[in-house]
Amino acid sequence: MSRLLAIAALLAALAVACGGDGATPAPGATSPAAAETKPSAAPTATPPAGGGQTTDEPVAFETTDGVTVRGHLYTTPGPKRRVVVLAHEFPKDQTAWRDYARELAAAGIAALTLDFRGYGETGGAREIAKIDLDLDAAVRFVKSRDYPLVYVIGASMGGTAALKVAARQDLAGVVTISSPSSIMGLDARSDLGNIREPKLFIAGGRDS
DSSP states (O other), X not given: OOHHHHHHHHHHHHHHHHOTTSOSOXXXXXXXXXXXOOOSSOOEEXXXXXXXXXXXXXXXXXXTTSOEEEEEEEEOSSOOOEEEEEEOOSSOOGGGGHHHHHHXXXXXXXXXXXXXXXXXXXXXXXXXXXXXXXXXXXXXXXXXXXXXXXXXXXXXHHHHHHHHHXXXXXXXXXXXXXXXXXXXXXXXXXXXXXXXSOEEEEOOXXXX
16 A cells, blocks of 8 residues: 555544544543653744644653653644654654644644654664654653644554554554564564554555
8 A cells, every 4th residue: 555545544544533523532641741842943834735834843752761752743723632643664764754744734633753762863772672662752742732632653663663552551543554563572462452442554465
């Protein structure tokens, strides 16, 4: 499946999963969490195709094992309802999601991209077996911003991490794209039975 078709499916799934006006929060989704915002630059605003302004806010947050993860939060003016955390694939970084994050924000759905440890703006050593801790911190961060509905979408290893996070966080939904059950020490097989959120698994015919 092409990336374009996958994104179209994801947007459709979000619309269906939210239903109504999206006013009912997922259980526990509004609980404040300890998270730290460290903008590395002033937020920038760019006009999306649909009009209005999309703000790109550089952010940073800490993992439970002390790693500072850096990302970008894309928003447009309006009420806070839905936010999507976008987890990148191997061996890319968060810039792979940038255009789609802006499209989501322009449609009224906030989007957070992040660089896993050892990638892009986060830097440091690459430890794929621990990237679920990075994604877990990202979810806690957006919850601290009081979004009532939090979704996680992950591609490849990002989807494997998303499943692990969905097993221990209260989310509105989780989506994986061409994600293995385990990759380089990151294993989600024992987590699958603990996921209670709505799930969407997308895979291509040549995915192993």
